[in-house]
Amino acid sequence: MRSARTAAATSPESAPQLAPETAVIDVSELPTVVFGSRAPLWWGLVGMIAIESTMFALLLVTYFYLRGNATVWPPHGVEAHFPLRLANLGVLLLSVWPMAKVAGAASRKDLHSMRRWLIFGTVLGLIVLGVRLALFADMSFRWNSHAYGSVVWTILGLHTTHLVAASVENLLFVVLLFVGPIERKHLLDLRLNSLYWYFVVISWVVLFAVIYLDPGFLEVMR
């Protein structure tokens, strides 16, 4: 209870009762935009990340379930441009740096810094996306080739959808930062945009490890 003072107010009963002596807590001095777990929007985003993480986790369960049934996993003739994918993962990991800088700049209300780092992060994201899409066209198997193909294409497709959505969001924020009007709540939005980006990156690290560090797959590579 921050500052109790007596003033004109009623008891919570809606029939307005005359009780000028009712104690009050005045909240008019409290801020309207805060960061981190104090903000409802942070909880909303964390909830969404929990939902999507569960989805990815179940997809991995599906992967291992199908793998457990198979005698040969992955099936013959699977090739994945491993070095290029690894390099692309590196670029994706690198993008965490500028996105973290954006979050820091948003806390400081530093417009120039926000613009600069967000453009950098967005460009890195778009490079990753471009390489990913190009690799789709060049995959040696398809979703309807076999169960392995189905689950790997679904994992790739679902994660790429996340990349697309997060990149569109990045682009919109770039436009916002140059065109405006920038409202105070956008600072929180920018920080959460970075948080979501970390999720997109981390989830790919896990998914990548499962698909491409699969002992069966490494065997094929050799």
Added chain:
Amino acid sequence: MSAATFDATLEQEQKTLERTWAQPSGLVGFFTNIDHKTIGLRYVVTAFVFFLFGGIEALAMRLQLARPESHLLNPDLYNQVFTVHGSTMMFLFAVPVMEGMGIYLVPLMVGTRNVAFPRLNAFGYWSYLIGGLLLYSSFFLNTGPDAGWFAYVPLAGPEYSPGKRVDVWAQMITFTEFSALVVSIELIVTTFKLRAPGMSLNRMPLFVWSMLVTAFMILFAMPAIMLASLILAMDRQVATHFFNPGEGGDVILWQHLFWFFGHPEVYIIFIPALGMISSILPTFTRRPVFGYLAMVLSLVATGFIGFGLWVHHMFATGLPQLGQSFFTAASIMIAIPSGVQVSCWLATLWGRRPRLATPVLFVLGFFAIFVAGGLTGVMLAAVPFNLQVHDTFFVVAHFHYVLIGGAVFPLLGGIHFWFPKATGRRMSEALGKVSFWLLFAGFNLTFFPMHILGLHGMPRRVYTYPAESGWASLNLLATIGAFILGLGVLVFLVNVVRSLRQGEVAGEDPWEGSPGLEWSISSPPPPYNYLYIPTVAGRYALWDRRPDQPVVTGLSRTRREILVTGTLDAEPDHRDILPNPTVWPLLLALASGVGFIGAIFTPWGILWGAVAAAIALIGWFWPRGDLQRIHFEEQP
């Protein structure tokens, strides 16, 4: 300040607040409303409309089964009817109606003005509505799903279910899961961040706890069915092989994914009902619920154990012994928290003679029916018995005892209890009692014989049975019971409609002496809920109120400000500004409708929907620039 000026100031404040939070009116207003009370009521009313449809389907099935070798419904129509009945009751009635009660009540109970994300909330409702309309328009076009409400593959796969029926089911799932996930986020964030000052976690009303546990269960259970229905649709549409054994897929995978959602689903329906009982009993016994801590821990334990039961639906699939033992143990274990709660309620009632108002009758009816359903549940947890009655009417009897007894009875009790709050009028006690007894008698008459039919070996999901089976008389009894049950529902509806017009006008608290915050404001509540955000000094806000209990001032009256408080102790933290009414949630729901319904016909539908949804989202988040613009040295 003199009394007269004080009055005038107060009236002025009330008017300003009313203008700021006013619900939009007219046709446009209908589509742009984002108030939690309106959205909550829409959920409840829509769910009851679907409940009636589901009930009519149930009666059709009972008519068909009333005598052997009947040809009232042909086998194909019967398959559609039981599939649509099950899907309706689970996805379009039971889950949404509980969500609606939560969306309506939780913000009132925690003392705030709306849910945390009002536009998202409206989007959830529109999604649900589109899903329901999709299912029923398909059903009326003879394209109703017909592979059971759990759509087991290979029956539901491309080979054995050509046509669009199962695709309709899969997309209906998508819409209703969207809505459930939205509600879960709303409830979690509203509960964690928008509680009135003083309402620390250990002072939250038990109904709020139950909705919080439910919301977390939705969060982790629903993604399973999203994924399952997605890959089922892909197997059917673009020839993936998840469930195709010929190419390395597996049909049992479907059952795992489905029941990893499906079993928690039962608790998602049941746990809110527990919260309703815990809200009704203190009012009528005039004492706190016995064992608050035990109650909360039981709810949380149920939430966790609920995720460890799914395989008991799959005992007939030939699982390893160890797995069977584990899931048997878990299935028996979940009886413990349920037993703790029933014991706590009985202790609450101990030595009291509560007035047998209609809500209390429904609670007592719950005890009788739910305990019976729980007992057959413990029986079914044992593998040998389970195998004996698997896929028989015994299982049908069991889950109707648990779902109707465990959820619908408390729900109807809750509806009678909160009806005056939501409408400003009381329901008729006489009609309420008549409907209760009709429902109670009709229910037992319908479903008790099914235990015996199941033990005699009558299988589920068969459209008829031979005369020499000897099942005719019990089936006829069940059909008679079903019509008595239907009559009970009819009396309930008459009571609702009649009470809306002629019911006795309810004051703030028609039950006199209720402890919850929601009973401190007018009925129906004003659009802003609380003129001043209240503060709370105990678990039963109105009972524990101190003479000098403070209220919160300093929130803007000219824009939609709410108070955000700390997650654990609910100390005032900051002010948040909620959006004004808007049509974008509806447009986003329509865009996703285009995508997912389009996907039934062509995979490109997803792309159209994605583009439309992106446009809708950009419109939704378009900066208005009228709020708290930042002044940088060079604002763009």
